[in-house]
Amino acid sequence: xxxxxxxxxxxxxxxxxxxxxxxxxxxxxxxxxxxxxxxxxxxxxxxxxxxxxxxxxxxxxxxxxxxxxxxxxxxxxxxxxxxxxxxxxxxxxxxxxxxxxxxxxxxxxxxxxxxxxxxxxxxx
Numbered sequence: 001x002x003x004x005x006x007x008x009x010x011x012x013x014x015x016x017x018x019x020x021x022x023x024x025x026x027x028x029x030x031x032x033x034x035x036x037x038x039x040x041x042x043x044x045x046x047x048x049x050x051x052x053x054x055x056x057x058x059x060x061x062x063x064x065x066x067x068x069x070x071x072x073x074x075x076x077x078x079x080x081x082x083x084x085x086x087x088x089x090x091x092x093x094x095x096x097x098x099x100x101x102x103x104x105x106x107x108x109x110x111x112x113x114x115x116x117x118x119x120x121x122x123x124x
Contacts (some may be wrong), residue, residue, distance in 0.1 A: 006048040007063055008037070010106050017105040025078045026067060056101075058112065060088050063101060063111035072098045072114040079112075092116065 012018065015038045020076050022028045028040035053062045076090055079102055087109065089100030099113035 001047045006050060010104070010108055012106045014105075020082065021084075021104050024080060025075060025084075026069070057095070058088075058091065058093060060101065061109060064108040065104075066111040066113060068113050068115070070114065072100070072112060075112050076100055
């Protein structure tokens with residue numbers, strides 16, 4: 001038996017509120033829309049993961065979702081332009097990621113992160 005996907009399901013009364021965050025800011029495409037459920041995805045190949053934590057690292061709360069992106073600074077700029085409050089960061093963490101926390105339109109705490117490549121830590 002092989003786990004093929006892991007799907008995060010978020011309860012919401014207004015699913016249309018998801019598009020400005022998950023599509024416009026994070027660049028995810030709508031891949032399914034049945035009216036009562038809308039699914040966003042990317043074309044990138046991903047590995048299913050589940051993390052179990054007592055804290056979110058650096059003394060932060062455990063986020064509901066962690067979304068790895070290729071350009072944390074670009075997503076941060078879009079979040080700021082959209083007027084979404086940053087709850088933590090941006091921070092360069094000792095375990096090799098650059099990240100920040102925001103809440104999605106449904107109140108879920110989202111950890112936006114990117115792995116640091118050689119040279120990035122010095123410029124941020």
